[in-house]
Amino acid sequence: MKYRVAIAGCHRMLQPQLAGHNFASAFAAVPETEIVAVYDRGAETRADFVRCWGEMPAYDDYTRMLQEVQPDLLCIATRQTLHAEQIEQAAAAGVRGILCDKPLATSLLETDRIVSACRESGMALAFALDRRWHSSYRHLRQLIGEGIVGRVTSILAFGCPNLINLGCHWYDTALMLLGDPEPLWVSGWVDDLANEPADSRRRLDPPGRGQVGLSNGVILSVEPDGGRRPAFEIIGEEGRLLILQDAELCYHWTENGPEGKPEMRPMIIPLTQDAWPAGPAMVRDLVQSVASHSPTACGVEQARRATEIGFAIHLSHQNDGVRLQLPAGDRTLSIPSFLWGNE
Numbered sequence: 001m002k003y004r005v006a007i008a009g010c011h012r013m014l015q016p017q018l019a020g021h022n023f024a025s026a027f028a029a030v031p032e033t034e035i036v037a038v039y040d041r042g043a044e045t046r047a048d049f050v051r052c053w054g055e056m057p058a059y060d061d062y063t064r065m066l067q068e069v070q071p072d073l074l075c076i077a078t079r080q081t082l083h084a085e086q087i088e089q090a091a092a093a094g095v096r097g098i099l100c101d102k103p104l105a106t107s108l109l110e111t112d113r114i115v116s117a118c119r120e121s122g123m124a125l126a127f128a129l130d131r132r133w134h135s136s137y138r139h140l141r142q143l144i145g146e147g148i149v150g151r152v153t154s155i156l157a158f159g160c161p162n163l164i165n166l167g168c169h170w171y172d173t174a175l176m177l178l179g180d181p182e183p184l185w186v187s188g189w190v191d192d193l194a195n196e197p198a199d200s201r202r203r204l205d206p207p208g209r210g211q212v213g214l215s216n217g218v219i220l221s222v223e224p225d226g227g228r229r230p231a232f233e234i235i236g237e238e239g240r241l242l243i244l245q246d247a248e249l250c251y252h253w254t255e256n257g258p259e260g261k262p263e264m265r266p267m268i269i270p271l272t273q274d275a276w277p278a279g280p281a282m283v284r285d286l287v288q289s290v291a292s293h294s295p296t297a298c299g300v301e302q303a304r305r306a307t308e309i310g311f312a313i314h315l316s317h318q319n320d321g322v323r324l325q326l327p328a329g330d331r332t333l334s335i336p337s338f339l340w341g342n343e
Contacts, residue, residue, distance in 0.1 A: 026279030149236025158226025
């Protein structure tokens, strides 16, 4: 069968080529799915989408689209200020699975609403944090699980440019590499942006640094420094992995090399030359999740963890970097982050 897909928020889906955030192209690449409707507040954007992807009902009213189309699957790529309400409406309308762009929400209160809607309805969620479906990171996760560095004691995440909008990528990738332990506590600080211009975009979602205590005893450290692309260092009792350039370049360090001496050697990591392979992979994962009633690789629990860490760093900062036990008590802090599309 083909799953009928509705798109909500389409301003980055106006070209047929596979590319990051072009979720329409990802659905089009999966034979089991068919895009049957689109919602966007921008009339010109809706018209451009239809010109690109073919004739279909185009709505400026999200609720009406759900009622009239009754899609099986829904792609939510609207501004995060709308996600909680739109996901609740989708669950009530009988949508079977959602592919949701990041960030998930603008507060932990909204996050709780999303989690409840998915759990109570049984609706599948694929939170579109690409690295969950990257062959390179999946390979590294397997190696770490097999003990390439022995028992892991620490993991460092570098280059995180802000704590909410993009920070979720860094937190989620670190947790994925370790086999998805539960975050237990957070301590952190938000960078001082007092010298930034009053209209600086960075003020909307500032960078920061923090530590996260995990249920497996590992400490995750997050830093805004270290380059513009994600980088990680996994430290274990028998060696280290250095992951650079978003896993395009990796090194394994061990104290006991072939000659009994410390050795740092490059690793061969499976890479693909395809344009945005994670896009179709996450759609296929969502389809399989709906068909088998099983979680996706980045489901509601992963979305919850990756969202809570960023807000918890802000809350810890407000209390002089105190170690904050999770779940955080204050669920009301709102960080709308950046403007998005026609919302």
